[in-house]
Amino acid sequence: MLRFICKRILVIIPTLLGIIFIVFGIMALTPGDPAKVILGEKATPEAIEKLNKEMGLDKPFLVRYVNYVLDLLHGDMGNSYRSGREVSEEILTRLPTTIRLTIGAIVVAVCLGIPLGILSAVKQYSFFDIAGTMTAMMAASIPAFWLALLFILLFALKLGWLPSNGSESFRHYILPSLSLAIPTSASLLRLTRTQMLETIRQDYIRTARAKGQVERKITFRHALKNALLPVVTVVGMEFGFLLGGAVICEQVYSINGLGTLIINAIRMKDIPQVTGSALFLAFFFMLVMLLVDILYAYIDPRIRARYQTRSKK
Amino acid sequence: MNGNMKDASPKKHVSLSLTEDEAVNFKKKSQLKEVWRRMRKNKMAVVGLCIFTVIVLCTIFADLIVDYDKGIDQNIEIRLQSPSAEHWFGTDMYGRDMFARIIHGTRYSFVMGIVAVIVGITIGGTLGAVAGYYGGIVDTVIMRIMDTVMCIPFMLLSLTIVSALGPGLVNVLIALMLSMVPNYTRVIRSAILTVTGMDYIEAAKSCGTPNRYIVFKHVLPNAIGTVIVQATMSVGSTIIAAAGMSFIGMGIQPPAPEWGSMLSEGREYMRYSPYIVLFPGLAIAFSALALNLMGDGLRDALDPRLKD
Numbered sequence: 001m002l003r004f005i006c007k008r009i010l011v012i013i014p015t016l017l018g019i020i021f022i023v024f025g026i027m028a029l030t031p032g033d034p035a036k037v038i039l040g041e042k043a044t045p046e047a048i049e050k051l052n053k054e055m056g057l058d059k060p061f062l063v064r065y066v067n068y069v070l071d072l073l074h075g076d077m078g079n080s081y082r083s084g085r086e087v088s089e090e091i092l093t094r095l096p097t098t099i100r101l102t103i104g105a106i107v108v109a110v111c112l113g114i115p116l117g118i119l120s121a122v123k124q125y126s127f128f129d130i131a132g133t134m135t136a137m138m139a140a141s142i143p144a145f146w147l148a149l150l151f152i153l154l155f156a157l158k159l160g161w162l163p164s165n166g167s168e169s170f171r172h173y174i175l176p177s178l179s180l181a182i183p184t185s186a187s188l189l190r191l192t193r194t195q196m197l198e199t200i201r202q203d204y205i206r207t208a209r210a211k212g213q214v215e216r217k218i219t220f221r222h223a224l225k226n227a228l229l230p231v232v233t234v235v236g237m238e239f240g241f242l243l244g245g246a247v248i249c250e251q252v253y254s255i256n257g258l259g260t261l262i263i264n265a266i267r268m269k270d271i272p273q274v275t276g277s278a279l280f281l282a283f284f285f286m287l288v289m290l291l292v293d294i295l296y297a298y299i300d301p302r303i304r305a306r307y308q309t310r311s312k313k
Numbered sequence: 314m315n316g317n318m319k320d321a322s323p324k325k326h327v328s329l330s331l332t333e334d335e336a337v338n339f340k341k342k343s344q345l346k347e348v349w350r351r352m353r354k355n356k357m358a359v360v361g362l363c364i365f366t367v368i369v370l371c372t373i374f375a376d377l378i379v380d381y382d383k384g385i386d387q388n389i390e391i392r393l394q395s396p397s398a399e400h401w402f403g404t405d406m407y408g409r410d411m412f413a414r415i416i417h418g419t420r421y422s423f424v425m426g427i428v429a430v431i432v433g434i435t436i437g438g439t440l441g442a443v444a445g446y447y448g449g450i451v452d453t454v455i456m457r458i459m460d461t462v463m464c465i466p467f468m469l470l471s472l473t474i475v476s477a478l479g480p481g482l483v484n485v486l487i488a489l490m491l492s493m494v495p496n497y498t499r500v501i502r503s504a505i506l507t508v509t510g511m512d513y514i515e516a517a518k519s520c521g522t523p524n525r526y527i528v529f530k531h532v533l534p535n536a537i538g539t540v541i542v543q544a545t546m547s548v549g550s551t552i553i554a555a556a557g558m559s560f561i562g563m564g565i566q567p568p569a570p571e572w573g574s575m576l577s578e579g580r581e582y583m584r585y586s587p588y589i590v591l592f593p594g595l596a597i598a599f600s601a602l603a604l605n606l607m608g609d610g611l612r613d614a615l616d617p618r619l620k621d
Contacts, residue, residue, distance in 0.1 A: 018458070018461035022461065022462060023465070026473050029477045030476070030477045137605060137606065137609070141549060141598050141601035141602035141605050143553040143557060143601075146576060146594035149590045149594065150590070150594070153583055153587055157584050240467070241466065241467065241468070243468075244466040244468025244469050244472075245468065247469065247472065247561075248557050248561055251560075263472075263561055263562075263563075266472065266475075266476035266563065274473065281466065
């Protein structure tokens with residue numbers, strides 16, 4: 001087990017270097033002179049050139065990349081062009097908000113999608129199943145940011161039950177998490193249903209039935225465990241999707257999170273800030289996928305067995 | 314499939330003079346027919362196809378349906394009107410006809426979703442096919458790169474690319490397209506891998522068939538089902554993503570009647586006239602729904618074994 005985890009963690013390093021390379025590379029393509037952004041349009045060419053030299057922007061791309069990675073090892077992501085503050089500081093003050101929002105959304109999506117998916121599969125072709133899958137189909141086609149607008153319209157403006165913007169209290173997170181979660185829960189419902197249906201047809205389920213096992217135990221003990229394996233991976237992937245969705249949703253609810261930070265930085269052409277924030281989110285997503293993989297190894301005896309036999313050799 | 318075989322065997326018996334080419338055409342036609350027959354039986358897929366057709370017709374004949382100027386010319390006197398016989402979907406805060414804007418909006422997000430997926434799948438498909446068919450070092454290199462790119466969430470990657478290129482229709486298109494290449498590469502690689510493991514490919518190889526011929530005549534036609542389904546399903550989410558980009562001001566810029574930017578413009582007025590955010594959102598949702606329904610139907614029709 002430990003071997004598996006260690007190996008998986010070691011893989012992170014080259015991947016992370018790759019991600020930095022990609023994000024850094026894309027941002028290096030940005031037209032426009034950073035020094036001009038900092039000094040303003042009226043700056044003299046000499047001053048611009050001087051500042052460019054100071055920031056090391058006159059060096060070739062690969063040298064800048066290596067320097068960035070070395071600085072990153074010291075925890076230095078550079079300073080924001082606009083505010084002048086440290087990029088990492090700006091990110092860390094906003095990160096908790098975005099993570100709370102995303103985790104809230106994934107919890108709601110899992111709690112809604114998976115049980116309903118199981119129910120749909122167990123009662124296949126019943127009224128519930130048909131209504132459930134049809135609603136899921138529609139919900140999966142709704143953009144989260146539109147749902148967010150409708151929720152504000154209904155629950156905040158018309159009914160006045162919940163606040164429509166800000167992130168001060170738990171109540172502020174309800175609408176954003178819900179609007180993010182509903183499209184995701186729809187796809188989880190569909191996936192869980194398909195997986196369950198496929199598992200229920202397996203031979204071992206027939207065996208369990210033949211020996212007279214109680215139907216409820218068959219569903220939860222035999223089928224569910226096997227059906228949920230792919231669902232776990234998809235939940236991890238959806239996390240990345242939700243992080244992206246959160247970027248847009250934060251705009252609707254005026255939440256001052258990482259998404260708002262990135263979008264403002266993009267508008268201002270604040271390259272270190274965009275690079276830093278994008279890296280942070282990508283890194284966070286990678287950690288989630290690492291957790292999913294480890295969890296997978298724990299719940300899937302096949303993976304566990306593979307590593308156990310190998311370590312015995 | 315079974316039905317096909319039964320049909321095919323007596324025919325073969327009768328007309329032994331069929332040339333090889335004719336035989337291939339005959340089989341293809343009946344397979345397509347079979348898929349179409351199965352899809353027609355699926356009510357949801359037919360509904361999806363109908364909505365899709367309507368939207369495509371709107372895209373093509375937008376100018377005949379309603380004047381573009383109606384959705385662009387500002388007229389403050391009639392601002393924020395509710396739906397009426399004259400303005401079917403009401404008017405927005407500048408007095409522009411919402412119906413005209415929605416109809417002409419099909420030419421943005423909807424078309425963008427389709428174009429981005431087609432180009433993305435061509436690039437991803439080629440990479441995936443090369444990786445899957447040749448294997449070895451080529452496979453490792455391509456897949457390592459793709460795995461790395463996939464660690465960056467889709468929306469984030471698109472945003473980063475747009476921030477480098479600047480907002481605008483073509484740039485958003487490039488961003489969306491590039492962001493989905495890794496996913497397609499992976500899907501198509503695994504589809505190709507499944508097919509290359511089959512006996513008939515081995516048979517073709519042992520006959521000394523050239524690689525190029527095997528890839529285009531044997532591997533691709535058999536893997537294409539997965540690709541088509543994947544493409545149809547992802548157009549829906551790409552339409553949503555394209556609208557999302559415009560919504561946060563990174564995509565198509567106003568006054569172009571793009572659904573996402575219409576939503577973001579109308580946000581401040583929705584308290585007084587909810588229609589302003591209702592119709593553009595419905596337009597996005599219906600486009601995505603149509604393609605999702607069609608994708609589902611196609612998947613079941615192409616591979617009946619998957620049907621629950």
